[in-house]
Amino acid sequence: MGAFGGPDIVDDGLVFAVDAGSERTYPRNNLGVAWVDYGNSLALGRYSIVNNIQPYSILLNTTYNSWVGYFGLTVPSAEDYTIMFDYVADATSSMYLDNDGVDNNNWNATIAVTTSVQTYNVTKAVTTTGAINFFTKRVSGGNITISNFRFFKSAPAFNIINNESCTLINDVSFSTNNGGTWGFDGVDQYIHGVSQTYSFFGGATVEQIIKPTAINRQQGFFNLSEAGGAPSGGSIYINFWMSTNNLMRWEVIGDVTATYSTITATTAVEVGKYYHFVGVFNGSTTTIYVNGVAETTQTMGNQPSSVTSRVEIGRYSATYPSASEIAVTRFYNQPLTAAEVLQNYNAQKNRFI
Amino acid sequence: MITYITINMSEIALVDFNQVLETSEQTLRLSVDGLQTVLKWEGTEPSFVSTLSSYEGPYTHEEILVIMATPEWTDPNPPE
Numbered sequence: 001m002g003a004f005g006g007p008d009i010v011d012d013g014l015v016f017a018v019d020a021g022s023e024r025t026y027p028r029n030n031l032g033v034a035w036v037d038y039g040n041s042l043a044l045g046r047y048s049i050v051n052n053i054q055p056y057s058i059l060l061n062t063t064y065n066s067w068v069g070y071f072g073l074t075v076p077s078a079e080d081y082t083i084m085f086d087y088v089a090d091a092t093s094s095m096y097l098d099n100d101g102v103d104n105n106n107w108n109a110t111i112a113v114t115t116s117v118q119t120y121n122v123t124k125a126v127t128t129t130g131a132i133n134f135f136t137k138r139v140s141g142g143n144i145t146i147s148n149f150r151f152f153k154s155a156p157a158f159n160i161i162n163n164e165s166c167t168l169i170n171d172v173s174f175s176t177n178n179g180g181t182w183g184f185d186g187v188d189q190y191i192h193g194v195s196q197t198y199s200f201f202g203g204a205t206v207e208q209i210i211k212p213t214a215i216n217r218q219q220g221f222f223n224l225s226e227a228g229g230a231p232s233g234g235s236i237y238i239n240f241w242m243s244t245n246n247l248m249r250w251e252v253i254g255d256v257t258a259t260y261s262t263i264t265a266t267t268a269v270e271v272g273k274y275y276h277f278v279g280v281f282n283g284s285t286t287t288i289y290v291n292g293v294a295e296t297t298q299t300m301g302n303q304p305s306s307v308t309s310r311v312e313i314g315r316y317s318a319t320y321p322s323a324s325e326i327a328v329t330r331f332y333n334q335p336l337t338a339a340e341v342l343q344n345y346n347a348q349k350n351r352f353i
Numbered sequence: 354m355i356t357y358i359t360i361n362m363s364e365i366a367l368v369d370f371n372q373v374l375e376t377s378e379q380t381l382r383l384s385v386d387g388l389q390t391v392l393k394w395e396g397t398e399p400s401f402v403s404t405l406s407s408y409e410g411p412y413t414h415e416e417i418l419v420i421m422a423t424p425e426w427t428d429p430n431p432p433e
Binding site for chain 1: 354355357374375376380381382383385391393395396397414417418421422426427428431432433
């Protein structure tokens with residue numbers, strides 16, 4: 001196991017790594033929550049418990065319109081937290097959320113409930129530590145089911161290598177599917193890291209695990225570029241981008257004012273399938289791998305030796321956002337060998353098959 | 354269900370970013386000519402929408418993806 005701390009991932013030269021399935025990247029440890037009955041409501045049939053262990057599933061009975069119990073927990077530190085739960089009813093309904101304890105009433109909300117499952121997802125600053133209790137009650141309508149209750153620190157994502165924060169822009173979604181993945185809506189969502197200088201030692205490598213959710217469109221997945229960063233004043237580009245032909249393009253340009261070329265994979269992606277993409281440049285050639293296999297290699301001289309910028313995930317400039325789920329992004333300041341690319345692919349492929 | 358609309362950037366001052374899913378004015382997706390942007394929300398329509406002099410939509414996610422792929426929103430020329 002490498003120092004990366006996950007499966008057998010190559011860690012030599014790894015300078016940027018985010019994995020939506022890693023608590024080190026995306027802390028989603030749910031605080032311990034206990035469901036507490038109120039007013040002997042369970043015995044009185046005002047609600048029923050479908051699942052009596054965390055994350056719970058509670059059915060609010062249509063015959064009662066007041067408080068039946070609460071989700072109770074202890075806030076360990078004053079910072080931003082997110083409350084999430086799923087809710088659905090067998091008829092158009094309304095429910096109410098009310099918090100007691102820490103920041104009393106700050107989380108209160110009236111929630112419209114339909115026959116389609118929706119997810120309540122609200123983030124607020126919690127100003128002190130201590131007990132906080134989220135009471136629920138049915139207001140009107142039918143039977144209401146509340147499930148998958150979670151309350152967790154609303155931390156940004158982190159680069160595993162140096163713990164620097166990454167920012168999720170425009171409500172990037174998160175799913176626990178495939179061990180954890182971020183969803184990008186193809187409209188305006190992306191993640192960016194902290195701007196810094198990356199110097200390369202004979203080349204570099206970009207690796208991403210991606211599931212397209214829409215194709216036949218221009219979309220970017222990884223971007224690390226610097227305007228005017230080349231010694232001549234030309235811009236530097238390193239990116240994954242896809243045209244309407246659904247073939248991943250791997251682009252490396254050390255100086256946009258000099259002659260350059262880009263290469264394209266030969267596997268046309270399909271919606272709903274995961275792909276492991278790796279782009280490598282090593283000073284003399286550039287190669288794109290798909291699912292551990294080198295698909296295109298080209299001799300290329302115009303390659304950068306460093307770049308000062310921030311990694312962007314899920315877009316290539318604002319004009320080319322990605323419609324996809326992206327679970328993993330890694331950037332190495334050295335070229336991976338074909339054997340190392342295959343090692344990384346094999347290390348995590350079972351998570352995505 | 355997330356709802357999308359497109360509005361003119363000339364009315365961006367009317368937008369309450371606490372009521373939409375966009376992070377801030379600085380993170381908006383702009384049309385190729387820079388004159389329009391996209392907003393989205395989940396659930397109830399934000400109150401500021403009724404104060405806009407015009408907007409297009411509402412759209413579903415599938416509908417807005419089609420719009421975003423048009424030349425008005427995505428430069429048809431491949432990027433460098």
